[in-house]
Amino acid sequence: MTGSQYLKLLNPLALFNTRRTRDIFKVNPTVTPERKEADHIVVSVFDYDKEEIKESSFDRIESCEQFKDNGRISWINVDGIRKKEVEVLCNHFGIHYLIAEDILSVGQRPKIDEIHPVLYCLLNMLYFNEQTATVETEQISIILGKDYVITYQEDASRDVFDGVREKLKLSDSKLRQSGADYLCYALIDMIVDHYYLVMDKIGDRIELLEERIIRSSNKRSLAEINALRKELIVLKRNVGPVRDIVNGFVKTDSQLLEERTRKYFKDIYDHIVQANDLAESYRDMMLNLHDLYVSNVNLKMNEVMKVMAIVTCLLAPATVIGGIFGMNFDIIPYAHESNGFYIATGLMIMVPLVMVFIFRKRGWF
Structure with a gap:
């Protein structure tokens, strides 16, 4: 146990932290939040076709101009978001300025937009912080164009796309044999699959909390129930809208998606529906834990x-x-x-x- 955690136990009121509540509900769509620009950006590019693949890394966004209409599939991943670089890349690929504004936004609700000549979706990658027992989010922007995919990430230190990178290096993989639409599917699929890892962490916390409440109910148990319910709010807020995003890919008439790729998005749709159901089950479990806590307190009083x-x-x-x-x-x-x-x-x-x-x-x- 760290010193800060020990001091937190000495002050029972600190267990009922309201700062996390303010962080969760601070989103106000009528106020445009200011994004803190990244100190530096890292641009990684996978340029490939069925025969070969070329992996490159740059620190200047202008270096990506060579990958437009080069007859190969290009995945341009930008770690770090700065207004100037976003506008330069969007102008070069003919991407509408409204999409550039969404990329620069903060606290945006997950969404999908179809603005010629691209399909754009925004969603959050989720991580579970073991130290603070909180669900952390990272906003991801994915732009699907003709023979290219552009992704924007806020944090260069972590992502869930390593599995996609490894598959791209295999010449006989499905990714290498397919177009940019299948690459877009693989990226979204990785994000959705990672939701289950976060939900498993929360599920383990709920089970441990249930055992502690059955053995002994105290003020700390109530504080932990309250904290977990806040994290479930974050989870539900980010997982729920992804169903509409995937459904948008399934139902779109865009020429950017081949008919054979739509069935893969239907598979993601099944996964995200199941994730939503699991999140609802966790919410019901937390309500039951609260009732169990109240019952134990009343039993002790009796x-x-x-x-x-x-x-x-x-x-x-x-x-x-x-x-x-x-x-x-x-x-x-x-x-x-x-x-x-x-x-x-x-x-x-x-x-x-x-x-x-x-x-x-x-x-x-």
């Missing part, structure tokens, strides 16, 4: 109240006997007897013991 009620009942006879023999009357039975004290004390002990026997026989505790 146990405490039962013990207090039993103790009160057991002390009641002693209180009554002590009150009777403590009255200020001249004549009280056994008040002046030498054994009066022992008789009163014996009654105070015997009556509660009889009550305990009766309570146990009836199964009250």
Whole structure:
């Protein structure tokens, strides 16, 4: 456990962190957020056909001009987003300025647009941060044009496209034998498949939390329930709209998609529908965990109240006997007897013991 995590446990109020809530719900479509431009960009290009493939890397966007209409399939991946470079590349490939604005946007809802001569989709890659137990997002823009695919990523340090890169290097792979539309499918398929890895991480957290709540419910359990429900909101917000994106690829009449490729997008559609169902199941599980927590707290309270009620009942006879023999009357039975004290004390002990026997026989505790 790190020092910051230990200090967090010392302050129970810190468990109910509201900053994460503000981060999740800060999106306001009426206000144009300002994107912090990347310090530098890295452009990686896979230029290939059935016979050969050429892998290149540049730090200047102008170097991509050679890959337009060269008779081969080109995948141009740009790590790092800067306004000037986005506009230069879009102008060179004849991409509409509205798409350039979407690439530069922040917190955009996943979407698909068909603006001649390209198909454009925007969605988020998801990662699960083990240290903070949060779902992190990275906005991805994918542009499908004639014989080329352009992708924009915000973070150069991580992505989920390594599997696509490895398949491109195999001369007999389906990617090398197909066109740019199949490459676009493979990229989206990788993103959707990675959603399941994130959901598995959340599912494991839910199972562990359920076990802890069953064993012992406390304020920390409630804080963890609240935190996981926030992450499920992030998950649902990013996974849900992808179904419309894939459905748009299936139903589009664009000439950029071959008929044989549409069946692959239908396969992604099945996967994303299943991911949506799984997200809904997790949401129901979190509601059930909250009800379980409330039930355990009420059960503990009932146990405490039962013990207090039993103790009160057991002390009641002693209180009554002590009150009777403590009255200020001249004549009280056994008040002046030498054994009066022992008789009163014996009654105070015997009556509660009889009550305990009766309570146990009836199964009250």
